[in-house]
Amino acid sequence: MATLRDVAALAGVSVKTVSNVVNGHAFVKAENRRRVEEALVATGYRPNLGARNLRRGRTGFLALVLPELDIPYFAELAALVLRAAQAHEWNVLIEQTFGTREGERATLASLGAHLIDGAIVSPEALMEGDFAALAPGIPVVMLGEHTVDLPLDRVGIDNVRASEEAVRHLASLGRTRIAAIGAHPHRDTAAQRLQGYRSALAAAGLPPRDDLVATALNYHRRDGAEAMAALAALPDPPDAVFCFNDLLAVGALRTAAERGLRVPEDIAVVGFDNTEEGAYGRPSLTTVAPDKAAIAEAAVHLLRRRVETSDLPPEDIRTPFRLVVRESTAG
């Protein structure tokens, strides 16, 4: 594999001149430029990005740390981050944490190895103390709201307000026994959505019922299906359910169908994330739609800013969302 030196030797010029041509720097005599370009082609020269970055002190890589890539919301988000990063000439390294505290700690700790310029992290189970494991000096942008008050850039939607809107919609349909699926002992996001659920209930004058709040330790389809089965078996079952993500809602819809419950007549269902899967299901899913492209772009933008300038005050960007009403509540 040809190096700058090889090209220089072939063209009969110095490495500097070749470097200038390759990087489009400075003015190069036409004659030399021509010879360098010929030599470039002849040798099939490709710059060694590793060497270049070592020299420049940047790596050209950005890490995207998320729970699981095969959860549609994260897959869609990752696709958008890839696009946004491309515009900044960043390559994206994806790391899965599987949503466990251990996975997140290990990933964050390994990030310090100088091989990324920064990271976009979507934490799930992370605790305040875990951030000590973060390699110091690596710019990080956090996705989602968090109760921990860390001096880090953040991007995400207002989960409380979004959840309130979802539940208000259900209440406006005349539903009075509104359940929630997705409570979780450690996740901030779950706590916020639960809070929104409760405050909307109160605002609508509906009594809170603990038996209508279903915990989900994971947010997969299966968990939604199981939670729905438990809710349906209640002596006084719900007539509506707010799921903390679309996957839970898909599982809930499946169980409802198996139990012979009509959606939305017998039970209305709302999800969260606006994944395409929900839009094509039967019935199609009413859901909270965060602006994923805005999240991806803001995250990359914030990271870029922080990589270029240190000592900036942390920024907190709340991206827009809207409620998309579809068949699962439109009865």
Place this chain on the structure above:
Amino acid sequence: MATLRDVAALAGVSVKTVSNVVNGHAFVKAENRRRVEEALVATGYRPNLGARNLRRGRTGFLALVLPELDIPYFAELAALVLRAAQAHEWNVLIEQTFGTREGERATLASLGAHLIDGAIVSPEALMEGDFAALAPGIPVVMLGEHTVDLPLDRVGIDNVRASEEAVRHLASLGRTRIAAIGAHPHRDTAAQRLQGYRSALAAAGLPPRDDLVATALNYHRRDGAEAMAALAALPDPPDAVFCFNDLLAVGALRTAAERGLRVPEDIAVVGFDNTEEGAYGRPSLTTVAPDKAAIAEAAVHLLRRRVETSDLPPEDIRTPFRLVVRESTAG
């Protein structure tokens, strides 16, 4: 950020000794080892992987090149490749090509920049000539079967046999007007699945009908929905449809429901990929299930082998698949 030199200075030894400790090489005098380890902790030393790799001539990165990350099949596959790569201490760089020839060419061309040890490529629109754009010397493993006879390692299932099995299943249900959705002018995979569809039709003694073969330029839900609408409008509409991926099938199911067609009574539907989305839909989707974990592991394994030893003959691994029968054909 501390370097090896800083650590050496603090410990009062040479860089070599620190390097030896860090890499677990050779024997180091106990006293020195202790002092180095102390200095390592005191400075919070992290090896600069970029520099290490420049020296070692490897990068520690592997590129996974695929059409779109937010297509569930690719998201699931990517998640599995990430896992498999982790076992080989490879970081994974994901690149999207959006399934266009231009995107695939550009990505392949940029791969040459010494920043990856090898690539796993899932091509879609690539032509034979495009491989000239591939940086020479970069080990590549191709996903899927291809008609182009390139001397590259390959991993994938036997598309023709898998498709035959799907269509045979439909025929065994007594269906006689079996349609196909997903024909494509340039994609090898589409050609193979079409071939399997046709040969199974012939084997079952069913006449081929061109009007029952629907082209899909993309394999998204929307494309499946549109194709199904066209098929349903035919004077002699199909009583079964074989979709070349699950997403097309999801779209087809949606259209069938909107048209009041009962599945599987009026029309049976089979997909391809066995994504989780299909399993939870209503009706749940019968589908060809490739062993995705086997594909991911074989691909990473083959790449590892080729990175370590050059001049190996290309290998072609056919991974297993099975037909998963669910509600969409079980009537």
Place this chain on the structure above:
DNA sequence: TTGAAAGCGCTAACAC
């Protein structure tokens, strides 16, 4: 066992 020093391929300060 450990140290000194070369060099992986590149960029950029400095000289000409």
Place this chain on the structure above:
DNA sequence: GTGTTAGCGCTTTCAA
């Protein structure tokens, strides 16, 4: 405009 050269942080001969 172009050449020379130091050095990014690391590994690794070669000597001591």
